Amino acid sequence: MVLTPAYGHGLDQLAGLAETLTGHGAVVNDVRAAHEVTRPPAPVARRLGLRPDEGAVYIERLRCLDGTPLSFDASYLTVDIGRPLLERDLAGRDLFALIEESTGQPLGRAELALHAVTASRETAALLGIDEGAAVFAVDRLTRLADGRPVDLETLHIRADRLTFHAVAHRVRPSTTTGDAGITPDQLG
Numbered sequence: 001m002v003l004t005p006a007y008g009h010g011l012d013q014l015a016g017l018a019e020t021l022t023g024h025g026a027v028v029n030d031v032r033a034a035h036e037v038t039r040p041p042a043p044v045a046r047r048l049g050l051r052p053d054e055g056a057v058y059i060e061r062l063r064c065l066d067g068t069p070l071s072f073d074a075s076y077l078t079v080d081i082g083r084p085l086l087e088r089d090l091a092g093r094d095l096f097a098l099i100e101e102s103t104g105q106p107l108g109r110a111e112l113a114l115h116a117v118t119a120s121r122e123t124a125a126l127l128g129i130d131e132g133a134a135v136f137a138v139d140r141l142t143r144l145a146d147g148r149p150v151d152l153e154t155l156h157i158r159a160d161r162l163t164f165h166a167v168a169h170r171v172r173p174s175t176t177t178g179d180a181g182i183t184p185d186q187l188g
Contacts, residue, residue: 029090029092030061033059034086036057036058057086058075059090075153076153105145110141114136118134119132139154
């Protein structure tokens with residue numbers, strides 16, 4: 001049995017995959033789609049704050065570490081941010097670095113939802129895993145430093161190759177009554 005290493009990715013900072021895996025091998029992106037769409041799906045348009053007549057840029061990449069598939073990423077970007085990226089090195093660079101270089105503005109924050117799913121036949125084939133294998137599904141809305149949403153991504157990541165980690169700090173509960181009508185003192 002050959003064990004493949006699982007690499008760590010922190011959830012406590014906004015970093016691209018290639019930035020995170022620096023020193024662990026070459027991250028290469030197989031760009032499977034990169035084009036403008038005139039009508040992004042309604043949930044995408046809503047989360048990016050697009051007007052009904054605004055399009056978006058769609059970028060789909062299979063990301064590999066030293067030739068082994070690691071993640072399948074689908075991104076929607078606002079047109080003003082995404083269009084210039086269509087002329088950039090999407091195969092060799094992280095989107096985050098390209099966005100910052102193109103706009104001259106830093107990224108500020110992202111809202112993340114991370115959950116486990118089973119790989120569909122298509123995702124399994126792309127990632128080189130068995131259909132039904134566990135994968136991490138990450139939904140991430142990334143914003144510029146001024147708070148403007150610019151990049152909505154869905155990532156499917158091999159659970160056997162990446163481990164997520166974070167440092168959590170305890171926040172003391174407030175002394176007001178919560179939704180359940182129980183005060184912190186009653187919790188023990």
